[in-house]
Amino acid sequence: MGIYLIYKFNNKRIQNLIHSLNLKHDKNASMALVVNHDSLELNDLENPKKGSIKVDFTSKKNNYRCYKSKMKKEILYRAIGIKKSYFPFVLDLTGGLGSDAFILSFLGCRVIMIERHPVVMALLRDGLDRGYKDKKIGFWLKKRLFLIFNDSLKIKKLPILQPDVIYIDPMYPDKKKTALPKKEMQFLQKLIGKNDDCDHLITLSKELAKKRIVVKRPCYAPPLSKEKVDFIIKGKSHRFDIYNSIIK
Numbered sequence: 001m002g003i004y005l006i007y008k009f010n011n012k013r014i015q016n017l018i019h020s021l022n023l024k025h026d027k028n029a030s031m032a033l034v035v036n037h038d039s040l041e042l043n044d045l046e047n048p049k050k051g052s053i054k055v056d057f058t059s060k061k062n063n064y065r066c067y068k069s070k071m072k073k074e075i076l077y078r079a080i081g082i083k084k085s086y087f088p089f090v091l092d093l094t095g096g097l098g099s100d101a102f103i104l105s106f107l108g109c110r111v112i113m114i115e116r117h118p119v120v121m122a123l124l125r126d127g128l129d130r131g132y133k134d135k136k137i138g139f140w141l142k143k144r145l146f147l148i149f150n151d152s153l154k155i156k157k158l159p160i161l162q163p164d165v166i167y168i169d170p171m172y173p174d175k176k177k178t179a180l181p182k183k184e185m186q187f188l189q190k191l192i193g194k195n196d197d198c199d200h201l202i203t204l205s206k207e208l209a210k211k212r213i214v215v216k217r218p219c220y221a222p223p224l225s226k227e228k229v230d231f232i233i234k235g236k237s238h239r240f241d242i243y244n245s246i247i248k
Helices: 012-020 060-067 075-080 099-107 118-133 138-144 152-157 183-192 199-206
Strands: 004-007 031-035 040-044 090-092 111-115 145-149 165-168 212-218 231-234 238-244
Touching: 012 031, 012 118, 031 118, 031 183, 040 118, 040 183, 060 099, 075 099, 075 231, 075 238, 090 099, 099 111, 099 138, 099 145, 099 165, 111 118, 118 138, 118 145, 118 183, 138 145, 152 199, 165 199, 199 212, 199 238
Parallel strands: 004 031, 090 111, 090 165, 111 145, 165 212
Antiparallel strands: 031 040, 212 238, 231 238
């Protein structure tokens, strides 16, 4: 699908980002990228009352999750395999809006996100650029969180170091219920659609990760592929299916 480009401000940084990703203006698109004074936002033109979304690593939500919550009790902490003095190098194959990758980098892991959708990539790149400049988090974010624009199905050809852990968070499957998913999920579902090829990532990942592959799934959904799940860590609304690497 195309994207409607709205330039509210003459932000050269974001304009260069949009041009580098070869994003073309489509006047018939149902979603728009809005260039504001210092950030890039995604709007649903068909549902303007929903507002917009953007990647903001300095948000109150991220600040609370980092500094107020008890991190060691988060199932993500246990699923990745973080220990007192062990912070695995993580390759996140489904960048999305970067929420979990950011938390893992805060915990001490070095994380590389891979994102193939140019619009999502633009949002991520913009959020990361602003995060790098932030006085509170920039000094460690620049050392631990990185981003690559590519297709994760080509991971074997990418010039990156072998990761300890590969993380996969595909789009959640539809569920027959009255409650709608969170706004960010609604926007991504409309923009991207379904990740029908993510099951292939597990097979590729088992040949690349040193330790394990971690797949985030809603509790109501079946495993992502027919590969045997080695163990599961469950939360209230979602779980992590863990696959061991086949590397000896």
